[in-house]
Amino acid sequence: MKKLVCLVLALAMVLSLVSTALADERKFDLQGNTVKLRMWDAVNPYAEDVSDVDKATWLPRYEAIKEAYNCDFEFYTSTSEWDDMPAEWILSVSGGAPAWHVTNNLSSMWVMNLAANDALTDISPALAEMDMPQAFKDASLSGEARYGFITSFPGPEGLVFNRAMIEEAGMEYDPGEMFAMGKWDYESFFNYMVELQSKLPEGTYAFFIDPNYWGIFAPPANGGVMAVYPDFSLGLTSDEYIETFELLEKLIAAGCVRPVNRDENGEPSYWGTPGATFDQGIEVAMTHRAGWQMGTLNSNGLDWGFVPYPWGSGATLGEEGNYKSLENYYGAYYDTGYTGSVLKGVEVDFPGLDAEYVTKALVNLMYDLLYDEDQKADIKAKADPDYMPEPEGQFADELSGELHAWLKLRTRYNPIAAINSAGLGMSYGGEVSLYGLTRKPFDDGTAIRSTFEAAVPEIEASFRDAGYIE
DSSP states (O other), X not given: OHHHHHHHHHHHHHHHHHHHHHHHTOOOOOTTOEXXXXXXXXXXXXXXXXXXXXXXXXXXXXXXXXXXXXXXXXXXXXXXXXXXXXXXXXXXXXXXXXXXXXESOEEHHHHHHHHHTTOBOOOHHHHHTSOSOHHHHHTXXXXXXXXXXXXXXOOOOEEEEEHHHHHHTTOSXXXXXXXXXXXXXXXHHHHHXXXXXXXXXXXXXXXXXXXXXXXXXXXXXXXXXXXXXXXXXXXXXXXXXXXXHHHHHHHHHTTOBOOOOBOTTSOBOTTHHHHHTGGGTOSBSEEEEOGGGHHHHHHTTOOEEEEOOOBOTTSEESSTTOGGGEESOOEEEOOOEEBSEEBTTGGGGSTTSOHHHHHHHHHHHHHHHHOOHHHHHHHHHTTSTTOOOOOOTTOSSHHHHHHHHXXXXXXXXXXXXXXXXXXXXXXXXXXXXXXXXXXXXXXXXXXXXXXXXXHHHHHHHHHHHTTSOO
Protein backbone atom coordinates (compact mmCIF):
# COMPACT_ATOMS: atom_id res chain seq x y z
CA MET A 1 0.00 0.00 0.00
CA LYS A 2 2.84 2.37 0.89
CA LYS A 3 4.48 1.67 -2.47
CA LEU A 4 1.24 2.50 -4.30
CA VAL A 5 0.80 5.78 -2.38
CA CYS A 6 4.36 6.82 -3.20
CA LEU A 7 3.78 6.00 -6.86
CA VAL A 8 0.58 8.06 -6.97
CA LEU A 9 2.28 11.01 -5.27
CA ALA A 10 5.20 10.84 -7.68
CA LEU A 11 2.81 10.73 -10.61
CA ALA A 12 0.95 13.74 -9.28
CA MET A 13 4.14 15.77 -8.86
CA VAL A 14 5.41 14.95 -12.35
CA LEU A 15 1.98 15.56 -13.84
CA SER A 16 1.72 18.96 -12.15
CA LEU A 17 5.11 20.11 -13.41
CA VAL A 18 4.70 18.83 -16.98
CA SER A 19 1.09 20.01 -17.29
CA THR A 20 1.92 23.52 -16.10
CA ALA A 21 4.86 23.82 -18.51
CA LEU A 22 2.88 22.63 -21.51
CA ALA A 23 -0.24 24.63 -20.69
CA ASP A 24 1.82 27.81 -20.46
CA GLU A 25 2.97 27.36 -24.05
CA ARG A 26 -0.23 25.98 -25.56
CA LYS A 27 0.06 25.86 -29.34
CA PHE A 28 -3.40 24.48 -30.02
CA ASP A 29 -6.71 24.57 -28.17
CA LEU A 30 -9.10 21.73 -28.98
CA GLN A 31 -11.74 23.31 -26.73
CA GLY A 32 -12.34 20.33 -24.49
CA ASN A 33 -13.29 17.95 -27.32
CA THR A 34 -12.35 14.27 -27.32
CA VAL A 35 -9.48 13.03 -29.48
CA LYS A 36 -9.96 9.46 -30.69
CA LEU A 37 -6.54 7.82 -30.66
CA ARG A 38 -5.59 4.70 -32.59
CA MET A 39 -2.56 3.59 -30.57
CA TRP A 40 -1.32 0.49 -32.34
CA ASP A 41 0.85 -1.66 -30.04
CA ALA A 42 1.15 1.23 -27.55
CA VAL A 43 0.35 1.46 -23.86
CA ASN A 44 -3.05 2.74 -22.73
CA PRO A 45 -2.22 4.15 -19.27
CA TYR A 46 -5.92 4.37 -18.39
CA ALA A 47 -6.58 0.67 -18.91
CA GLU A 48 -7.39 -1.44 -15.83
CA ASP A 49 -4.72 -4.02 -16.66
CA VAL A 50 -1.87 -1.58 -17.30
CA SER A 51 1.27 -2.25 -15.25
CA ASP A 52 2.51 0.17 -12.58
CA VAL A 53 5.67 0.76 -14.60
CA ASP A 54 3.80 1.60 -17.79
CA LYS A 55 1.37 3.81 -15.90
CA ALA A 56 4.22 5.67 -14.23
CA THR A 57 5.85 6.23 -17.62
CA TRP A 58 2.86 7.18 -19.72
CA LEU A 59 0.08 8.55 -17.52
CA PRO A 60 1.89 11.83 -16.74
CA ARG A 61 2.56 12.36 -20.41
CA TYR A 62 -1.03 11.73 -21.46
CA GLU A 63 -2.37 13.96 -18.70
CA ALA A 64 0.08 16.71 -19.65
CA ILE A 65 -1.00 16.56 -23.28
CA LYS A 66 -4.67 16.68 -22.29
CA GLU A 67 -3.94 19.87 -20.38
CA ALA A 68 -1.71 21.38 -23.07
CA TYR A 69 -4.18 20.77 -25.90
CA ASN A 70 -7.35 21.21 -23.82
CA CYS A 71 -8.83 17.87 -24.86
CA ASP A 72 -9.84 14.47 -23.60
CA PHE A 73 -8.91 11.04 -24.98
CA GLU A 74 -10.80 8.05 -26.25
CA PHE A 75 -8.92 4.93 -27.31
CA TYR A 76 -10.11 3.33 -30.52
CA THR A 77 -9.97 -0.44 -31.05
CA SER A 78 -10.89 -1.91 -34.41
CA THR A 79 -13.68 -4.42 -34.66
CA SER A 80 -12.25 -5.84 -37.90
CA GLU A 81 -9.64 -8.41 -38.79
CA TRP A 82 -6.29 -6.98 -39.88
CA ASP A 83 -6.90 -7.13 -43.63
CA ASP A 84 -10.38 -5.61 -43.25
CA MET A 85 -9.37 -2.57 -41.20
CA PRO A 86 -8.90 -0.16 -44.14
CA ALA A 87 -12.38 -1.01 -45.43
CA GLU A 88 -13.83 -0.30 -41.97
CA TRP A 89 -12.13 3.11 -41.85
CA ILE A 90 -13.10 4.04 -45.40
CA LEU A 91 -16.71 3.22 -44.58
CA SER A 92 -16.56 5.31 -41.40
CA VAL A 93 -15.22 8.31 -43.31
CA SER A 94 -17.75 8.02 -46.10
CA GLY A 95 -20.48 7.82 -43.44
CA GLY A 96 -19.32 11.09 -41.87
CA ALA A 97 -18.12 9.55 -38.58
CA PRO A 98 -14.35 8.81 -38.77
CA ALA A 99 -13.49 5.76 -36.67
CA TRP A 100 -10.43 7.47 -35.20
CA HIS A 101 -8.74 10.84 -35.51
CA VAL A 102 -4.99 10.26 -35.38
CA THR A 103 -2.69 7.25 -35.06
CA ASN A 104 0.80 6.42 -33.89
CA ASN A 105 1.36 3.69 -36.47
CA LEU A 106 -0.34 3.30 -39.84
CA SER A 107 1.03 0.65 -42.19
CA SER A 108 2.35 2.08 -45.45
CA MET A 109 0.67 -0.89 -47.14
CA TRP A 110 -2.71 0.68 -46.37
CA VAL A 111 -2.01 4.30 -47.24
CA MET A 112 -2.50 4.06 -50.99
CA ASN A 113 -5.83 2.29 -50.56
CA LEU A 114 -7.04 4.81 -47.98
CA ALA A 115 -5.86 7.76 -50.05
CA ALA A 116 -7.45 6.40 -53.23
CA ASN A 117 -10.76 6.26 -51.37
CA ASP A 118 -10.35 9.82 -50.02
CA ALA A 119 -10.13 8.57 -46.45
CA LEU A 120 -6.85 10.23 -45.37
CA THR A 121 -5.92 13.86 -44.78
CA ASP A 122 -2.86 15.49 -46.35
CA ILE A 123 -0.80 16.61 -43.36
CA SER A 124 1.85 18.48 -45.39
CA PRO A 125 1.05 21.89 -43.79
CA ALA A 126 1.64 20.44 -40.32
CA LEU A 127 4.84 18.67 -41.35
CA ALA A 128 6.24 21.85 -42.92
CA GLU A 129 6.55 23.35 -39.43
CA MET A 130 8.17 20.32 -37.78
CA ASP A 131 11.92 20.17 -37.18
CA MET A 132 13.07 16.89 -38.68
CA PRO A 133 14.85 15.64 -41.83
CA GLN A 134 12.83 16.15 -44.99
CA ALA A 135 13.19 12.43 -45.68
CA PHE A 136 11.08 11.73 -42.58
CA LYS A 137 8.31 13.99 -43.90
CA ASP A 138 8.46 12.62 -47.42
CA ALA A 139 8.30 8.97 -46.35
CA SER A 140 4.52 8.92 -46.82
CA LEU A 141 4.47 10.99 -50.00
CA SER A 142 1.74 9.84 -52.36
CA GLY A 143 1.24 12.05 -55.37
CA GLU A 144 1.67 15.52 -53.86
CA ALA A 145 0.19 14.63 -50.44
CA ARG A 146 1.87 13.42 -47.25
CA TYR A 147 -0.01 11.14 -44.92
CA GLY A 148 2.33 10.64 -41.97
CA PHE A 149 5.91 10.89 -40.79
CA ILE A 150 8.69 8.67 -39.49
CA THR A 151 11.33 9.50 -36.89
CA SER A 152 14.28 7.30 -37.84
CA PHE A 153 15.97 6.23 -41.02
CA PRO A 154 14.38 2.96 -42.19
CA GLY A 155 16.56 -0.09 -42.36
CA PRO A 156 17.43 -0.63 -46.02
CA GLU A 157 17.52 -4.10 -47.49
CA GLY A 158 20.37 -5.51 -49.51
CA LEU A 159 22.24 -8.68 -50.35
CA VAL A 160 23.81 -11.11 -47.91
CA PHE A 161 26.61 -13.51 -48.73
CA ASN A 162 28.04 -16.68 -47.22
CA ARG A 163 31.61 -15.66 -46.43
CA ALA A 164 32.77 -19.21 -45.72
CA MET A 165 31.47 -20.45 -49.07
CA ILE A 166 33.19 -17.60 -50.92
CA GLU A 167 36.49 -18.09 -49.10
CA GLU A 168 36.42 -21.83 -49.76
CA ALA A 169 35.88 -21.09 -53.44
CA GLY A 170 39.16 -19.14 -53.40
CA MET A 171 37.83 -15.67 -54.25
CA GLU A 172 40.35 -12.92 -53.48
CA TYR A 173 37.76 -10.57 -52.00
CA ASP A 174 34.29 -10.99 -50.62
CA PRO A 175 31.35 -8.92 -52.00
CA GLY A 176 31.49 -6.37 -49.16
CA GLU A 177 35.15 -5.71 -49.86
CA MET A 178 34.41 -5.36 -53.56
CA PHE A 179 31.76 -2.73 -52.86
CA ALA A 180 34.05 -0.86 -50.47
CA MET A 181 36.72 -0.70 -53.18
CA GLY A 182 34.23 0.77 -55.64
CA LYS A 183 34.25 -2.40 -57.74
CA TRP A 184 30.56 -3.31 -57.60
CA ASP A 185 29.37 -1.74 -60.84
CA TYR A 186 27.43 -4.00 -63.20
CA GLU A 187 30.47 -5.16 -65.16
CA SER A 188 32.50 -5.90 -62.02
CA PHE A 189 29.50 -7.53 -60.35
CA PHE A 190 28.78 -9.77 -63.34
CA ASN A 191 32.43 -10.81 -63.72
CA TYR A 192 32.66 -11.55 -59.99
CA MET A 193 29.56 -13.72 -60.07
CA VAL A 194 30.73 -15.64 -63.12
CA GLU A 195 34.12 -16.29 -61.53
CA LEU A 196 32.51 -17.34 -58.25
CA GLN A 197 30.15 -19.70 -60.08
CA SER A 198 33.09 -21.33 -61.85
CA LYS A 199 34.81 -22.04 -58.52
CA LEU A 200 31.84 -23.29 -56.52
CA PRO A 201 31.15 -27.02 -56.07
CA GLU A 202 28.71 -28.65 -58.45
CA GLY A 203 25.11 -28.08 -57.40
CA THR A 204 25.97 -24.76 -55.73
CA TYR A 205 25.06 -21.36 -57.15
CA ALA A 206 26.56 -17.93 -56.82
CA PHE A 207 23.16 -16.23 -56.51
CA PHE A 208 19.46 -16.57 -55.95
CA ILE A 209 16.96 -13.72 -56.23
CA ASP A 210 13.23 -13.21 -56.50
CA PRO A 211 12.66 -10.91 -59.50
CA ASN A 212 10.19 -9.02 -57.28
CA TYR A 213 12.93 -8.19 -54.82
CA TRP A 214 15.33 -7.38 -57.64
CA GLY A 215 12.72 -5.00 -59.05
CA ILE A 216 12.26 -3.24 -55.70
CA PHE A 217 15.88 -2.89 -54.62
CA ALA A 218 18.20 -3.12 -57.63
CA PRO A 219 16.86 -0.21 -59.77
CA PRO A 220 17.12 2.44 -57.01
CA ALA A 221 20.82 1.58 -56.74
CA ASN A 222 21.08 2.40 -60.44
CA GLY A 223 20.15 6.07 -60.33
CA GLY A 224 17.16 5.98 -57.96
CA VAL A 225 14.93 4.27 -60.53
CA MET A 226 11.61 2.66 -59.54
CA ALA A 227 8.92 0.86 -61.50
CA VAL A 228 6.51 3.54 -60.25
CA TYR A 229 7.56 6.68 -58.38
CA PRO A 230 5.60 8.20 -55.48
CA ASP A 231 4.15 10.77 -57.91
CA PHE A 232 2.81 7.87 -60.04
CA SER A 233 5.08 8.51 -62.98
CA LEU A 234 6.60 5.34 -64.43
CA GLY A 235 10.23 4.30 -64.48
CA LEU A 236 9.84 0.70 -65.59
CA THR A 237 10.52 1.48 -69.25
CA SER A 238 13.52 3.75 -68.58
CA ASP A 239 16.90 2.66 -69.88
CA GLU A 240 18.24 2.32 -66.33
CA TYR A 241 15.38 0.08 -65.22
CA ILE A 242 15.68 -2.10 -68.32
CA GLU A 243 19.46 -2.24 -67.86
CA THR A 244 18.96 -3.55 -64.33
CA PHE A 245 16.70 -6.37 -65.47
CA GLU A 246 18.92 -7.20 -68.41
CA LEU A 247 21.74 -7.76 -65.91
CA LEU A 248 19.59 -10.29 -64.05
CA GLU A 249 18.74 -11.95 -67.35
CA LYS A 250 22.45 -12.11 -68.20
CA LEU A 251 23.28 -13.66 -64.82
CA ILE A 252 20.62 -16.33 -65.34
CA ALA A 253 21.93 -17.09 -68.84
CA ALA A 254 25.44 -17.48 -67.40
CA GLY A 255 24.18 -20.13 -64.98
CA CYS A 256 24.89 -18.02 -61.88
CA VAL A 257 21.33 -17.97 -60.50
CA ARG A 258 19.82 -20.97 -58.79
CA PRO A 259 16.47 -22.05 -60.29
CA VAL A 260 13.52 -21.37 -58.01
CA ASN A 261 11.99 -24.23 -56.06
CA ARG A 262 8.48 -25.36 -57.03
CA ASP A 263 5.61 -26.03 -54.66
CA GLU A 264 3.30 -29.06 -54.74
CA ASN A 265 1.28 -27.40 -57.50
CA GLY A 266 4.33 -26.74 -59.63
CA GLU A 267 4.24 -23.01 -58.94
CA PRO A 268 7.51 -21.13 -58.31
CA SER A 269 8.27 -20.69 -54.59
CA TYR A 270 10.34 -17.51 -54.64
CA TRP A 271 9.60 -16.82 -50.98
CA GLY A 272 10.62 -20.23 -49.71
CA THR A 273 13.73 -20.88 -51.78
CA PRO A 274 16.23 -18.68 -49.83
CA GLY A 275 15.04 -20.15 -46.52
CA ALA A 276 15.61 -23.67 -47.84
CA THR A 277 19.06 -22.88 -49.23
CA PHE A 278 21.02 -19.81 -48.14
CA ASP A 279 19.60 -19.73 -44.61
CA GLN A 280 20.75 -23.34 -44.16
CA GLY A 281 24.25 -22.55 -45.45
CA ILE A 282 23.82 -24.67 -48.59
CA GLU A 283 23.52 -24.31 -52.37
CA VAL A 284 23.46 -20.49 -52.59
CA ALA A 285 26.39 -18.11 -51.92
CA MET A 286 24.44 -14.84 -52.05
CA THR A 287 20.81 -13.76 -51.91
CA HIS A 288 18.47 -11.03 -50.62
CA ARG A 289 17.53 -10.95 -46.94
CA ALA A 290 15.59 -8.32 -45.00
CA GLY A 291 16.78 -7.10 -41.61
CA TRP A 292 14.24 -9.19 -39.71
CA GLN A 293 15.49 -12.31 -41.50
CA MET A 294 19.14 -11.77 -40.59
CA GLY A 295 18.63 -13.05 -37.06
CA THR A 296 18.00 -16.49 -38.53
CA LEU A 297 21.43 -16.39 -40.18
CA ASN A 298 23.05 -15.75 -36.80
CA SER A 299 20.99 -18.41 -35.02
CA ASN A 300 21.97 -20.87 -37.77
CA GLY A 301 25.63 -20.11 -37.11
CA LEU A 302 26.41 -18.82 -40.60
CA ASP A 303 29.51 -16.77 -41.37
CA TRP A 304 27.80 -14.10 -43.44
CA GLY A 305 28.15 -10.50 -44.55
CA PHE A 306 26.07 -7.67 -46.00
CA VAL A 307 26.58 -5.83 -49.28
CA PRO A 308 24.39 -3.27 -51.06
CA TYR A 309 23.09 -3.93 -54.58
CA PRO A 310 25.40 -3.24 -57.54
CA TRP A 311 25.08 -0.11 -59.68
CA GLY A 312 24.86 0.48 -63.41
CA SER A 313 25.03 3.47 -65.73
CA GLY A 314 22.56 5.46 -63.61
CA ALA A 315 25.06 5.89 -60.75
CA THR A 316 28.54 7.40 -60.87
CA LEU A 317 31.62 6.74 -58.75
CA GLY A 318 33.02 10.22 -58.14
CA GLU A 319 36.38 9.03 -56.82
CA GLU A 320 37.97 5.76 -57.85
CA GLY A 321 38.18 3.28 -55.02
CA ASN A 322 35.86 5.27 -52.72
CA TYR A 323 32.33 3.92 -52.45
CA LYS A 324 31.32 6.95 -50.38
CA SER A 325 31.73 9.09 -53.50
CA LEU A 326 28.89 7.29 -55.30
CA GLU A 327 26.42 9.72 -56.85
CA ASN A 328 22.78 8.90 -57.75
CA TYR A 329 22.97 5.68 -55.75
CA TYR A 330 20.07 4.89 -53.43
CA GLY A 331 18.81 2.08 -51.30
CA ALA A 332 15.10 1.36 -50.95
CA TYR A 333 12.49 0.23 -48.49
CA TYR A 334 8.82 -0.50 -49.12
CA ASP A 335 7.17 -1.03 -45.75
CA THR A 336 7.08 1.05 -42.58
CA GLY A 337 4.64 2.51 -40.09
CA TYR A 338 3.60 6.16 -40.24
CA THR A 339 2.94 8.38 -37.24
CA GLY A 340 0.50 11.29 -37.26
CA SER A 341 -1.82 9.95 -39.93
CA VAL A 342 -5.24 11.61 -39.76
CA LEU A 343 -8.50 10.29 -41.18
CA LYS A 344 -10.45 12.57 -43.49
CA GLY A 345 -13.26 14.65 -42.03
CA VAL A 346 -12.26 14.45 -38.35
CA GLU A 347 -13.11 18.14 -37.91
CA VAL A 348 -16.74 17.04 -37.59
CA ASP A 349 -15.89 16.06 -34.00
CA PHE A 350 -14.37 19.47 -33.27
CA PRO A 351 -17.23 21.92 -33.86
CA GLY A 352 -16.17 25.49 -34.51
CA LEU A 353 -12.62 24.55 -35.57
CA ASP A 354 -11.59 24.40 -39.21
CA ALA A 355 -10.09 21.27 -40.79
CA GLU A 356 -6.52 22.58 -41.21
CA TYR A 357 -6.34 23.75 -37.59
CA VAL A 358 -7.60 20.40 -36.30
CA THR A 359 -5.18 18.48 -38.53
CA LYS A 360 -2.19 20.53 -37.37
CA ALA A 361 -3.27 20.14 -33.76
CA LEU A 362 -3.60 16.36 -34.04
CA VAL A 363 -0.26 15.88 -35.77
CA ASN A 364 1.53 18.03 -33.19
CA LEU A 365 -0.36 16.34 -30.37
CA MET A 366 0.90 12.95 -31.46
CA TYR A 367 4.47 14.23 -31.80
CA ASP A 368 4.37 15.82 -28.32
CA LEU A 369 2.78 12.72 -26.82
CA LEU A 370 5.27 10.21 -28.17
CA TYR A 371 8.55 12.14 -28.03
CA ASP A 372 10.08 14.17 -25.21
CA GLU A 373 12.42 17.10 -25.78
CA ASP A 374 15.57 14.96 -25.79
CA GLN A 375 14.05 12.63 -28.38
CA LYS A 376 12.98 15.59 -30.52
CA ALA A 377 16.50 16.98 -30.35
CA ASP A 378 17.80 13.62 -31.52
CA ILE A 379 15.34 13.59 -34.43
CA LYS A 380 16.41 17.12 -35.38
CA ALA A 381 20.09 16.12 -35.20
CA LYS A 382 19.52 13.50 -37.89
CA ALA A 383 19.08 16.33 -40.40
CA ASP A 384 22.75 17.27 -39.97
CA PRO A 385 24.67 16.55 -43.22
CA ASP A 386 27.41 14.86 -41.18
CA TYR A 387 25.04 12.58 -39.26
CA MET A 388 25.88 8.89 -39.45
CA PRO A 389 23.78 6.23 -37.69
CA GLU A 390 25.41 3.65 -35.47
CA PRO A 391 25.79 0.22 -37.12
CA GLU A 392 23.06 -2.23 -36.14
CA GLY A 393 23.85 -5.15 -33.89
CA GLN A 394 23.03 -8.07 -36.18
CA PHE A 395 26.26 -7.73 -38.15
CA ALA A 396 29.25 -9.77 -37.03
CA ASP A 397 31.81 -7.83 -39.06
CA GLU A 398 32.58 -4.12 -39.02
CA LEU A 399 32.42 -3.56 -42.78
CA SER A 400 28.90 -5.00 -43.11
CA GLY A 401 27.67 -2.65 -40.38
CA GLU A 402 29.45 0.28 -42.02
CA LEU A 403 27.96 -0.39 -45.46
CA HIS A 404 24.47 -0.84 -44.03
CA ALA A 405 24.71 2.43 -42.04
CA TRP A 406 25.96 4.30 -45.12
CA LEU A 407 23.07 2.92 -47.15
CA LYS A 408 20.51 4.01 -44.54
CA LEU A 409 21.13 7.67 -45.31
CA ARG A 410 20.60 7.07 -49.02
CA THR A 411 17.37 5.14 -48.77
CA ARG A 412 14.11 6.10 -50.47
CA TYR A 413 10.59 4.78 -50.16
CA ASN A 414 9.50 2.54 -53.01
CA PRO A 415 5.67 2.54 -53.23
CA ILE A 416 5.34 -0.66 -55.26
CA ALA A 417 4.00 -2.74 -52.34
CA ALA A 418 1.41 -0.12 -51.36
CA ILE A 419 0.30 0.26 -54.98
CA ASN A 420 0.01 -3.49 -55.27
CA SER A 421 -1.94 -3.69 -52.01
CA ALA A 422 -4.38 -1.06 -53.29
CA GLY A 423 -5.05 -3.16 -56.40
CA LEU A 424 -3.59 -0.49 -58.69
CA GLY A 425 -1.06 -0.95 -61.48
CA MET A 426 -2.62 -4.10 -62.96
CA SER A 427 -1.87 -5.00 -66.58
CA TYR A 428 -2.34 -7.74 -69.18
CA GLY A 429 -6.11 -7.67 -68.96
CA GLY A 430 -6.08 -6.94 -65.26
CA GLU A 431 -4.46 -10.29 -64.51
CA VAL A 432 -0.86 -9.21 -63.78
CA SER A 433 0.09 -7.06 -60.77
CA LEU A 434 3.22 -4.92 -60.58
CA TYR A 435 4.84 -7.79 -58.69
CA GLY A 436 3.77 -10.25 -61.35
CA LEU A 437 5.09 -7.96 -64.05
CA THR A 438 8.64 -8.07 -62.64
CA ARG A 439 8.52 -11.87 -62.72
CA LYS A 440 6.79 -12.22 -66.07
CA PRO A 441 9.86 -12.11 -68.35
CA PHE A 442 11.55 -14.81 -66.27
CA ASP A 443 8.53 -17.04 -65.75
CA ASP A 444 7.27 -16.74 -69.35
CA GLY A 445 10.54 -16.27 -71.23
CA THR A 446 9.40 -12.98 -72.79
CA ALA A 447 11.57 -10.04 -73.77
CA ILE A 448 12.07 -7.60 -70.90
CA ARG A 449 11.55 -4.27 -72.65
CA SER A 450 8.53 -5.32 -74.70
CA THR A 451 6.95 -7.02 -71.66
CA PHE A 452 7.20 -3.86 -69.58
CA GLU A 453 6.26 -1.47 -72.39
CA ALA A 454 3.10 -3.43 -73.21
CA ALA A 455 1.91 -2.99 -69.60
CA VAL A 456 2.20 0.81 -69.52
CA PRO A 457 -1.23 1.81 -70.95
CA GLU A 458 -3.18 -0.31 -68.46
CA ILE A 459 -1.03 0.73 -65.52
CA GLU A 460 -1.48 4.41 -66.32
CA ALA A 461 -5.21 3.88 -66.85
CA SER A 462 -5.53 2.43 -63.34
CA PHE A 463 -3.79 5.48 -61.87
CA ARG A 464 -5.98 7.77 -63.96
CA ASP A 465 -9.17 6.03 -62.83
CA ALA A 466 -8.05 6.38 -59.21
CA GLY A 467 -7.47 10.11 -59.72
CA TYR A 468 -3.71 10.08 -59.26
CA ILE A 469 -2.83 11.29 -62.75
CA GLU A 470 -4.76 13.22 -65.40
